[in-house]
Amino acid sequence: MNKPAERQGLSLVSVDVGSVSTRAQFFDIVEGRYRFLAAGEAPSTANSPTQDVNVGVLEALEQLQEFLGRTLISQEGLHISPENESGVGANAVTTTFSGGPALKVAVVGLLDEVSLTSVNKLVHSSYCRVVENFGLNDRRKPENIIDAICQTLPDLIVLAGGTNRGASRSVVRLANYLALALKLIPERERPQVLFVGNENLQEEIDNLLGALTKLHHAPNIRPSLDVEYLEPAKDKLAEIYFNIQADKLRGLEELRHLAEGRFLPSASAFGRVIRFLSTVIDAPKGILGIDLGAANTTVASAFAGELQLRVFPELGMGSSLGGMMAETHLSQIMRWIPFDLKEDVVLDYLYNKPLFPQSLPTTPEELAIEQAAARQVMRLAIGKSLPMFPREAIYPLPSTVPWFDRILVSGSTVARAPRLEQSLLMILDALQPVGIATIILDQNNLVGAIGAGAEIDPVLAVHVLESSAFMNLGTVISPVGKARGGLLMRIQLVRDGQKEPVIDVKEGGLQVIPLPAGKAADLYVQPMQSVNIGLGPGRGGWVRRVVGGTYGLIIDTRGRPIQVPGAFNRRQEALLSWQTALSGF
Amino acid sequence: MIAPVSYIQPLTTLRRKRSLPVEGEVLVSLGATVHSSDAVARANLQAKHLILDAGRALGLPPERANRMIQRSVGEKLEEGAIIAGRRGVGARQLRAPAAGTIAAISESRVLLQVNDDSSFLRARVPGVVIDVEPNRGVTIECICALAQGVWGNGRLADGFLQAVGTDRDQVLTADQIDMSLRGVILFVGRCEQRQALELAAQVPIRGLIIGSLSTRLMPIAKNLPYPLVVVEGFGTTPINSDAFKLLSNHSGQQATLNAQYGGPGGGSERPEVIIPIKEAGRPPQPVAMQTFRIGQPVHVLSGPDKGSVGEITAMLPAPTQYSSGLRALSAEVALENGQLINYPLANLELLGSIALSMHLRNSAYDR
Numbered sequence: 001m002n003k004p005a006e007r008q009g010l011s012l013v014s015v016d017v018g019s020v021s022t023r024a025q026f027f028d029i030v031e032g033r034y035r036f037l038a039a040g041e042a043p044s045t046a047n048s049p050t051q052d053v054n055v056g057v058l059e060a061l062e063q064l065q066e067f068l069g070r071t072l073i074s075q076e077g078l079h080i081s082p083e084n085e086s087g088v089g090a091n092a093v094t095t096t097f098s099g100g101p102a103l104k105v106a107v108v109g110l111l112d113e114v115s116l117t118s119v120n121k122l123v124h125s126s127y128c129r130v131v132e133n134f135g136l137n138d139r140r141k142p143e144n145i146i147d148a149i150c151q152t153l154p155d156l157i158v159l160a161g162g163t164n165r166g167a168s169r170s171v172v173r174l175a176n177y178l179a180l181a182l183k184l185i186p187e188r189e190r191p192q193v194l195f196v197g198n199e200n201l202q203e204e205i206d207n208l209l210g211a212l213t214k215l216h217h218a219p220n221i222r223p224s225l226d227v228e229y230l231e232p233a234k235d236k237l238a239e240i241y242f243n244i245q246a247d248k249l250r251g252l253e254e255l256r257h258l259a260e261g262r263f264l265p266s267a268s269a270f271g272r273v274i275r276f277l278s279t280v281i282d283a284p285k286g287i288l289g290i291d292l293g294a295a296n297t298t299v300a301s302a303f304a305g306e307l308q309l310r311v312f313p314e315l316g317m318g319s320s321l322g323g324m325m326a327e328t329h330l331s332q333i334m335r336w337i338p339f340d341l342k343e344d345v346v347l348d349y350l351y352n353k354p355l356f357p358q359s360l361p362t363t364p365e366e367l368a369i370e371q372a373a374a375r376q377v378m379r380l381a382i383g384k385s386l387p388m389f390p391r392e393a394i395y396p397l398p399s400t401v402p403w404f405d406r407i408l409v410s411g412s413t414v415a416r417a418p419r420l421e422q423s424l425l426m427i428l429d430a431l432q433p434v435g436i437a438t439i440i441l442d443q444n445n446l447v448g449a450i451g452a453g454a455e456i457d458p459v460l461a462v463h464v465l466e467s468s469a470f471m472n473l474g475t476v477i478s479p480v481g482k483a484r485g486g487l488l489m490r491i492q493l494v495r496d497g498q499k500e501p502v503i504d505v506k507e508g509g510l511q512v513i514p515l516p517a518g519k520a521a522d523l524y525v526q527p528m529q530s531v532n533i534g535l536g537p538g539r540g541g542w543v544r545r546v547v548g549g550t551y552g553l554i555i556d557t558r559g560r561p562i563q564v565p566g567a568f569n570r571r572q573e574a575l576l577s578w579q580t581a582l583s584g585f
Numbered sequence: 586m587i588a589p590v591s592y593i594q595p596l597t598t599l600r601r602k603r604s605l606p607v608e609g610e611v612l613v614s615l616g617a618t619v620h621s622s623d624a625v626a627r628a629n630l631q632a633k634h635l636i637l638d639a640g641r642a643l644g645l646p647p648e649r650a651n652r653m654i655q656r657s658v659g660e661k662l663e664e665g666a667i668i669a670g671r672r673g674v675g676a677r678q679l680r681a682p683a684a685g686t687i688a689a690i691s692e693s694r695v696l697l698q699v700n701d702d703s704s705f706l707r708a709r710v711p712g713v714v715i716d717v718e719p720n721r722g723v724t725i726e727c728i729c730a731l732a733q734g735v736w737g738n739g740r741l742a743d744g745f746l747q748a749v750g751t752d753r754d755q756v757l758t759a760d761q762i763d764m765s766l767r768g769v770i771l772f773v774g775r776c777e778q779r780q781a782l783e784l785a786a787q788v789p790i791r792g793l794i795i796g797s798l799s800t801r802l803m804p805i806a807k808n809l810p811y812p813l814v815v816v817e818g819f820g821t822t823p824i825n826s827d828a829f830k831l832l833s834n835h836s837g838q839q840a841t842l843n844a845q846y847g848g849p850g851g852g853s854e855r856p857e858v859i860i861p862i863k864e865a866g867r868p869p870q871p872v873a874m875q876t877f878r879i880g881q882p883v884h885v886l887s888g889p890d891k892g893s894v895g896e897i898t899a900m901l902p903a904p905t906q907y908s909s910g911l912r913a914l915s916a917e918v919a920l921e922n923g924q925l926i927n928y929p930l931a932n933l934e935l936l937g938s939i940a941l942s943m944h945l946r947n948s949a950y951d952r
């Protein structure tokens with residue numbers, strides 16, 4: 001008799017609390033690999049009138065149990081039973097959170113281009129809104145700065161400055177001002193302080209601020225002028241973020257208990273997956289990820305394991321849609337709508353959406369407005385992220401995104417579009433990738449869960465990312481530059497050793513070459529004149545093992561940036577022709 | 586599924602907590618009766634300070650200068666009062682450059698608060714103080730009829746309710762505004778005319794409750810001197826029939842219009858119309874959490890029927906597909922006109938309303 005194979009891996013429940021939805025997802029080992037098996041979803045209940053995150057969590061878990069046909073919740077309330085031999089419960093629980101308001105943060109540093117730049121980068125990697133920003137070059141009087149801190153009442157002050165053998169007096173002077181400000185704020189309302197500056201000053205900072213408020217330390221984010229070291233400070237900031245939110249929102253502490261302390265801000269979990277991907281797949285040009293949420297948009301990029309992460313609490317598809325509207329001319333949204341809608345109709349929809357962020361578009365016109373807004377939110381987020389990308393990133397043109405090998409997109413508006421070509425077009429129109437990039441869609445909103453789950457078992461991320469739970473939409477080839485006569489390049493596909501006919505690629509449209517998911521082909525590309533696909537202007541050659549997907553290879557020759565005709569008839573024609581180019585697949 | 590709720594209640598016990606963002610002074614006592622505009626607490630949220638360096642003024646190192654400071658935190662000073670140093674001709678001194686209060690002393694630095702501009706926390710609801718949190722705020726209870734909105738311009742006022750027209754789809758125009766409306770809170774279907782809003786400010790009316798507001802008027806609405814509460818949202822949707830009936834039933838009565846910011850998407854309390862009712866008993870409080878069930882009155886939040894009210898007649902077991910192509914968990918709803926229509930649950934909110942259920946039970950509709 002064969003001995004049963006010893007079980008490898010763990011069953012995992014992942015709970016994500018967002019601003020609109022609470023999700024509970026279940027992963028388990030099937031035939032030796034981790035699989036995403038089921039999900040439950042409920043409205044988020046952090047806000048009025050319920051004001052307890054766990055009401056939504058419990059409903060999502062109950063729904064998950066029902067779909068799964070498996071008992072997860074124990075009789076003692078919000079507690080997942082450890083998995084037993086009869087298949088009840090789960091081995092581990094993780095939580096991710098993005099449901100509360102962004103933290104109000106005051107950032108303090110010495111020099112604008114050194115510590116203040118780094119400390120801003122640090123706080124923008126989480127759900128933080130900077131309400132005060134000051135350094136040595138601030139022209140306000142110290143008392144005005146103190147008053148500003150008292151009036152804005154930040155949740156957190158992040159103090160940076162000084163390399164580890166560098167400035168100390170200036171940092172101490174800033175800390176003295178902070179001490180004065182803290183003394184003016186009643187104890188219960190005092191902001192916590194995170195010190196990420198000159199490590200030699202930790203004791204002095206302790207003496208100055210430690211008795212006044214909760215003081216946290218993380219390693220210096222600028223240990224020397226040419227080194228930026230943000231990762232430990234990011235972890236500390238994530239911990240502080242949770243603790244402050246737990247003080248404000250009922251149920252979060254219980255949620256942490258449920259997950260035995262395995263808690264991550266959703267953006268950190270998202271960033272973790274993007275970083276992980278850049279280390280396990282061949283992606284010399286890096287990975288780009290964008291998570292379009294209701295209250296926030298997160299942009300992450302990673303190059304050989306180095307992560308850049310930026311959260312935009314002012315950009316989202318629900319309560320934060322107003323942030324996009326404040327920075328957008330209506331024509332930038334109208335240009336993506338293939339219906340002859342009055343501007344007022346579009347404006348009304350966009351201003352009502354933040355009032356009811358959970359609402360769904362039921363008509364084609366509403367859907368078109370929402371998808372047009374999604375393009376603009378992502379476009380703004382990616383535009384604001386351009387300075388974040390590191391030196392390794394190569395830009396074919398100053399206004400485009402850098403070359404990326406893979407692009408992963410998450411967020412309900414994109415992932416749950418009724419038709420996949422709508423998802424793909426939103427991504428292509430918003431991000432306007434250049435060169436050769438494979439587009440992956442997180443159609444089940446799993447990125448956060450596997451990012452958090454990677455802490456328990458890194459293999460989980462590998463297995464789930466390779467599974468059909470993520471949709472590989474295809475590989476897009478977007479040449480940059482112009483050539484006389486409109487012929488941009490010639491390409492030839494070699495599939496299973498068989499050469500296919502040469503294709504002339506002209507400018508001005510979208511074209512699909514079928515190549516199913518799971519298949520790969522070699523591609524010979526010969527760009528004309530100065531046209532560039534990432535190999536250099538006019539340079540061509542073999543691109544080996546181009547992977548297929550739902551839409552195979554997508555040739556996007558609409559130019560960068562895409563010029564959408566202004567007149568409605570021509571605009572409609574262009575938008576519909578792009579949809580048609582994809583709809584047959 | 587947990588449902589969002591909009592409260593349109595003919596009779597309820599409303600409790601509202603009012604808290605200062607920082608510690609301050611509570612101005613009312615337990616059991617006190619308050620009007621909506623009464624200040625219940627105050628704090629100085631806009632304090633201005635001066636940093637006075639005793640070390641520099643006295644020409645001494647910080648430790649020695651610190652010992653020369655003659656004042657302590659909380660002490661009130663007149664302009665010119667000596668803070669540090671010795672008396673006598675020629676002695677170096679640190680004097681208060683303005684009248685103020687010593688807010689903090691850190692090493693040889695003295696922080697002098699030079700203003701006392703208290704910000705007042707208003708009750709924003711008329712009623713009785715049933716709880717006091719020292720230095721922080723109060724909870725006020727009010728027996729009232731209640732109608733909630735989705736957007737407010739931040740202002741607050743009391744006044745007598747008066748309808749513009751008899752139809753819930755009535756459009757507010759400038760020619761309907763005259764001096765007879767002075768001091769009233771108007772309620773009306775919608776408004777698309779800037780002049781109407783501005784003329785109402787000149788009368789002046791006390792407040793405006795409106796079904797929908799043209800999006801383009803939002804910047805003007807934000808700056809109106811009177812409170813404005815939007816019940817449905819932006820666009821041309823008329824005020825829903827439940828809210829219109831409730832307001833009409835109380836026409837001529839005193840109401841509080843609390844047009845506070847926030848709304849269902851913002852996570853805070855909604856703007857509200859509060860109509861105090863003299864009632865001997867204590868009716869139930871609005872239920873904080875409810876789930877969608879058959880028989881419940883609902884309000885359509887989005888889509889072509891936005892603003893309609895009806896009653897859930899079936900919870901659909903499988904997701905329903907809509908013309909947008911989206912599939913969503915849905916309910917079948919009987920609208921007031923008898924039509925049966927499916928809506929995504931995400932596009933519905935429960936109406937904490939008794940009147941509508943009774944209305945529907947009395948009306949005949951076909952399944």
